[in-house]
Amino acid sequence: SVTEIRAGFRAIKANIQSRDPVRSLSILSHPQSLHKVKSSDRCCITHQLFTFYVDKVFKHCRTEDSFVNRKISSIANSFLSARRRLGQCHEQNNCPCGEESTEKFKQILANYEGLNVTSAAMKSLGELDILLDWMEKSR
Amino acid sequence: LGGDALLPAPQSISILSTNMKHFLTWSPVIVQGATVRYSVEFQGEYEREYANGSWIPISECALTTATVCNVTDDISATVAYKLRVRAELGATRSQWGTTKGFFNRAMTSLTPPLLRVVADGHHLLLELADMGPSFQFRVLYWRKGQESRVQQKVVKEVSSMVHLDTVEAGAEYCVKAQAHVEAIDRSSSFSPTQCVRAQGDTSL
Numbered sequence: 001s002v003t004e005i006r007a008g009f010r011a012i013k014a015n016i017q018s019r020d021p022v023r024s025l026s027i028l029s030h031p032q033s034l035h036k037v038k039s040s041d042r043c044c045i046t047h048q049l050f051t052f053y054v055d056k057v058f059k060h061c062r063t064e065d066s067f068v069n070r071k072i073s074s075i076a077n078s079f080l081s082a083r084r085r086l087g088q089c090h091e092q093n094n095c096p097c098g099e100e101s102t103e104k105f106k107q108i109l110a111n112y113e114g115l116n117v118t119s120a121a122m123k124s125l126g127e128l129d130i131l132l133d134w135m136e137k138s139r
Numbered sequence: 140l141g142g143d144a145l146l147p148a149p150q151s152i153s154i155l156s157t158n159m160k161h162f163l164t165w166s167p168v169i170v171q172g173a174t175v176r177y178s179v180e181f182q183g184e185y186e187r188e189y190a191n192g193s194w195i196p197i198s199e200c201a202l203t204t205a206t207v208c209n210v211t212d213d214i215s216a217t218v219a220y221k222l223r224v225r226a227e228l229g230a231t232r233s234q235w236g237t238t239k240g241f242f243n244r245a246m247t248s249l250t251p252p253l254l255r256v257v258a259d260g261h262h263l264l265l266e267l268a269d270m271g272p273s274f275q276f277r278v279l280y281w282r283k284g285q286e287s288r289v290q291q292k293v294v295k296e297v298s299s300m301v302h303l304d305t306v307e308a309g310a311e312y313c314v315k316a317q318a319h320v321e322a323i324d325r326s327s328s329f330s331p332t333q334c335v336r337a338q339g340d341t342s343l
Contacts, residue, residue: 001322004215059190066198070213073195077183077216 001078002135008074009128015068016061017126020119027111027124032104034134041101042138043089048097048105049131050083053124056112060121072125146170146233149177149224154210154238156247159273159320163200163208165236168226176202176227180235181210184218194223202227217323219243249318249327252276256314258335263303263312267294275319277326280304283311283334308339 028034028049037045058076063069089095112120149165156162168175179200186193200208214220219241226233253268267276276294280303294301294316306312313334318327 004322008215054185054189058185066196069195070197073181073183073186074213074215076185076189077218077220080183080185080188081217 002082002132005075005078005082006129006132008071008078009132012068012071013126013129015063015065016122019063019122020126022115022119022123025111025115025123026127026130027108027120028127028130030111031107034104034130035137037104037138038098038100039138040096041098041104043086043095044097045101045104046135047083047086047089047095048101049108050079050086052105052108052112054079054083057121057124060117061125075128146175146226146228146231148234148236149206149226150236152222152224152236152238154222154242156242156244158250158270158318159211159244159247159322160209160271161211161214161242161244161247163210163222163224163238165206165224167206168233170228173228174204176204177206177208177224178202178227179208179210179222179224181213182221182223183216184220187221200224214242214244217243217245245323245325247320247323249320249325251327251330252316252318254314254316254330254333256312256333256335257300258306258312258337260338261305261308263306263314263335263337265294265301265303265314265316267297267301267316269297270318273320273322275321276316277319278303278314278316279329280312280314282306283313306337308337311336 054076058072061072086095112124115123147168149168151166154161154163163179179197180194181197182192182194186195197208197210197213210222221238221241223235223237225235252270255266257264257266263280265278278292278294279289281289292303303314311334313332315329315332317329
C-alpha cells in the first residue's frame, strides 16, 4: 500500500537523496509537474510510472548499505504488487492513456536517459515522495 | 570441519505467521562440542523477476545462534517471497536450506481481537488490544433483545477507549469485533460476544 511504501521510503530518503549529485535537475517534475496531468490520464501515468520504477530504476539502486537495500527491496516488491492491481484496471480498459500522459511519460524517460544510469536511478528513487504526494493528492 | 559439504544444511525450514508477524524457523544443526551459527536471506518476487534472482541478507539474523528469525520487516509487500538459511561454523558454511514453495503475507493467520466492554454511566465503551499498524477493527454492537438492529463502527487506530454509544439505564448491550488488514484485504473471525448492563434502574 502507499502507506507502506511511504514508510519504507521515509526510512532511507536522506541516505538516497545524499547520493544525488545533480540537485538542479528533476526526473519527474521537469519541465512540468505531475500535478498538471488531467484526472482522466492519472491511472495510465501511474501505471506507466510504476512500470518505469520496476523495470528501470530499482535494479540500479543497489548500495553498500544492507538496511538501505532491504528497504529498496520492500519498496520494489510493493510497487510490483501495486502495479499488478493497476494492471487489472488496464486490462478492463479503465485506465485510458491519453495524449497528455503519453507525452508526459516520454518527457520523464528523456529526463532519465539524459543522465548516466546510476545517477538517474538514484535521482528517480530520491524523488519518490514527489510521486507519492501526487498519488495521494489525486486519489 | 573443512570444506562446505561437511556441515549439513538446516532442515525443517518453515514460516510461522500470525497477525502479520512472520518468523522463519529451522531445526538446529548439531556438531558435538561446537556452536553452530546461522545466516538468513530473503528474495521477493522483484528480486526473482527483475534483479537476476538476487538474495538479500537479513542483518539481524547474520551469524545468529538462534533457530528463529523475525522476518516481518522484510516480508513487507503482498508478493511471493522465498527465504533461505545456512549453517556456519568458523570458516565452514553449509549449503543453503530454502523454504519449500513461496510465502505471501496474505497467508498469515488472523486471530480475533481481544476486547473489553465497559458500561460507564450512560456510555458504552470498548477497549481493543493493539494488534499492530496493519490492523483495523470492525465492531458490531446491539441492545440485547434487539438483534435485528445491529450497529457497526470501524476503528482504524487503537489508541484509547472507543466510545460506542450512549445507552439506556439498566439495559444490556452486546458487542463483538473482527480484525481487518487492508494490505491483504482479509479479516479475522469475530471475537466472542461480550454483554454488559448499563448502570441505573430501568423502572424510573
